[in-house]
Amino acid sequence: MRPTKRDELVQQALQAFYRNGFQATGMDMLAAETGISKTSMYKHFRTKEDLILAVLRLRDEHFRNWLYRRMEELAETPRQQLIAMFDALEEWFAEPGYRGCMFIKASSEYQDANHPIHKQSAEHKRMLEIHITDLARKAGLRDADALARQLLLLKEGAMVTAHLGHTANPAQDAKAAAIQLIEAHRQ
Amino acid sequence: MRPTKRDELVQQALQAFYRNGFQATGMDMLAAETGISKTSMYKHFRTKEDLILAVLRLRDEHFRNWLYRRMEELAETPRQQLIAMFDALEEWFAEPGYRGCMFIKASSEYQDANHPIHKQSAEHKRMLEIHITDLARKAGLRDADALARQLLLLKEGAMVTAHLGHTANPAQDAKAAAIQLIEAHRQ
DNA sequence: CTCTATGTTTACCGATCGGTACACTTTGCA
């Protein structure tokens, strides 16, 4: 299990796909941008779709790790961490290269619900839901499942709105809403 | 100003783009699907981008008209209409061909904030924001601007989540959250 | 020292991309 080249390809492909979109990024462009020959790319991945799936797996791992860690760094109790999720998002939105959620993009370009790329994007969201539900439960909040789903709606909305950019600070809008929803779920 | 053919093209192109995505729908496929010759299409629209912009204009008009009217049909007072927005969304999500928000898709495929397609998508969201803010104000709710932004975050989140489909009924989750947020903004 | 895995370059495949040229047909109106 050597790391290096293959992982390097996936990592650089992630950047390119995130910046340019999936369909708009051709394999030739990818080869030119990464400096890795097309032949080598197709030794590692049988199709472009396989490469995209690998990219999404990496993104899922990175994003969830980053978000969960950042939430823990920003707050101590589970309840405060739920709220801190939106501060973490705000940091992300403020990054220069922010272009929205990669999984929303992926499911926008591969719309069929049975398409592997679409299914994997949905799986990412499901993983997030499990974690946030668990956190809401640990916080001792009433109806943790429903609350988690509501908070995640705010998160999705904030990510989309931050990309569409017609609003100043969607993360803080979401945070204010989240605080009220959490308050309403105290028991 | 003859209607017919040009409008027919835009309407059918809307269906095709919504079903298949923008980049994935070629002009040849469009010609085959609509029965309108490529030559005619390029007589009406100088580029594919121009056609997409026309499609988005039509979609904006249709969607906003539909949503506003449905909200009024479903509820009487402005405050109830704000809540009814999510019942209207639920109806939309339940339609067989539902594939998420066309403007989110468009901004996902044309990511550059300065791209005309991206800008027009943002404009659609801004129009919605104005209307919902106005409604929140008519409902006599405190901090109508902030509340409207929060409700719209729920709406965006619900549309995305309904498309990703990892959750049973995002519209009703959003509605429950909206009710609590509105309640918190009574004065 | 050789074998094998991993990588490379270059050229190519058929299909499709957005867009155009050109000659022809239909149709509403004066």
Next chain:
DNA sequence: TGCAAAGTGTACCGATCGGTAAACATAGAG
């Protein structure tokens, strides 16, 4: 009746699409 607008089919353009063939370079391990 005749003319112009609007629409048609067909064939084409160079570029790019995802993917492949073949011959060659490099390097670590037995």
